[in-house]
Amino acid sequence: MKTILVIEDTPTMRTNIAEILQLAPYQVVQAANGKEGIEQARQTHPDLILCDIRMPDLDGYGVLHILRKDPDLATVPFIFLTAMAEAADFRVGMNLGADDYLTKPFDDVTLLGAVELRLKKAPVIPTNPDAGSDHLTSLRQAILEDNNARQSLCDHYPTTQYNRKHRLYTAGSWPTALYFMSQGKGKVVKADVAGNQYITGLIGPGDFVGYQALLTQGPYTDTAELLEDALVCTIPAADLRELLDTLPVVANQFNQMLASEVANLQNQLLKDAYQSVRKRVAEALLLVQRTFYPQPDANLSEDRIPGNRAHDQSLPMSLSRENWSDLVGASTETVIRILGDLRAEGLIEINGSQITLLDRDRLTNLKR
Structure with a gap:
């Protein structure tokens, strides 16, 4: 009973x-x-x-x-x-x-x-005492970049299908879990006191979400929102804490992830300060393409986009005008105007809300 x-x-x-x-x-x-x-x-x-x-x-x-x-x-x-x-x-x-x-x-x-x-x-609790650590083993392997473990991680933790625009967490709330994106796309957003939003990160299948607040043991400083229906598994903070306390290699992996994220944000600040909006729009297009719509040969370095036009056309991307604006850090009107200019120059194709990159090499090397 x-x-x-x-x-x-x-x-x-x-x-x-x-x-x-x-x-x-x-x-x-x-x-x-x-x-x-x-x-x-x-x-x-x-x-x-x-x-x-x-x-x-x-x-x-x-x-x-x-x-x-x-x-x-x-x-x-x-x-x-x-x-x-x-x-x-x-x-x-x-x-x-x-x-x-x-x-x-x-x-x-x-x-x-x-x-x-x-x-x-409700999650099924193993009846075999020796199996009680299976979920921790799966989590450890997934954190240490074992792709097979990441694919099976949701077999060991409660998994939920969320609708588009669902918020996994909001700024100011306290963390109780680590989230793992099994399917779907999302964004990490920061907002200023006036309510202006800026997308600081994109999240997709295979990504861990919300670990920064768990590592610092403080409230969330950003908000994670889904861009489409997604399948997310919830990992109790206690499980992550146990691995961090007992396995230095796990703590080191998250520290590396956190350091990389800080470096990316610092780089983005420099770009926002010195790059033209036109260049930032081009980089936002390439970022969304790399993150959500990778090409079959997308194992090349991010710094070297193929210039072979026979393989240069990308998959159509879909993102709202407001999200493009928040990602670039400029007004919606400005972003729409620049997208129109890039289309006129033959760099992209626009069909409703879908954008296709026609020349990634020229977008990468855009100078102004």
Whole structure:
């Protein structure tokens, strides 16, 4: 029988939920506040947790934050119970790692449906004690650039299909997991106080996302948003922390990734300061092509794009005008005008929202 922990400070609400679940039937453990809920979770190791948000002393966000850092409870499905319907409240919870929301008041069918769905999607815990480290072995191999391990990483961790524009995390929230892109495309965005956005990175299949905040143990300084429907697996922060603490080679690999990212950002700052917008548009086109639409022979150095026109035409790329603007760091009108100029010069072809590179060699060597 599955065990469900109900953390709710309103006695009547807590009792009603427990009675409905017991009739299903589930074994139910009750807690009257957040602190008691954490104690009960560690004692009983429930299969699912239902938790109110607004509670004294320790609210639901605090409960989830603490449990997601506990290696034994990090993957337990977690559903928030809330009377609030504001998008901001939903987003905070999802960034912390919540699996679902139930907005009060809800009926018994809605409650049981949400519970059954989350229990079905819950990760399977190995029954063989010796197999308990399989997921860590897979993670270690994937981090150390084992392509086969990266392809099978989502077999060991909860995997979710997200829709376009879903945000894996937002700036200011605290990290609870490392994300791995199995399928799809995304972007990493920074915004200033006026709300102006700038794309600082592109993410695609095989990329780890959000590791910077986990390494610095601070809040996210950027936002990761999907550009299309994507398949993403979620790796608890506790698993990454265990590898970082016990295997120096893993820590070194992430340090190298972080150093490379810092170097790329510094290089981008220099380009933004001294290069023309026209040159930046050309480099943005080449960057998107390399990242999302690599050619069959794209194992060449990024500094040397083939000049053979017989092999120079690229696959059509699709990106919104706003995203091109955020990637270049210029107004949408300016970027559109320059794209029109490049088309007139025979460097690119534009068909609706799709852009095809016709001469990558000339785009690479664009001087003005």
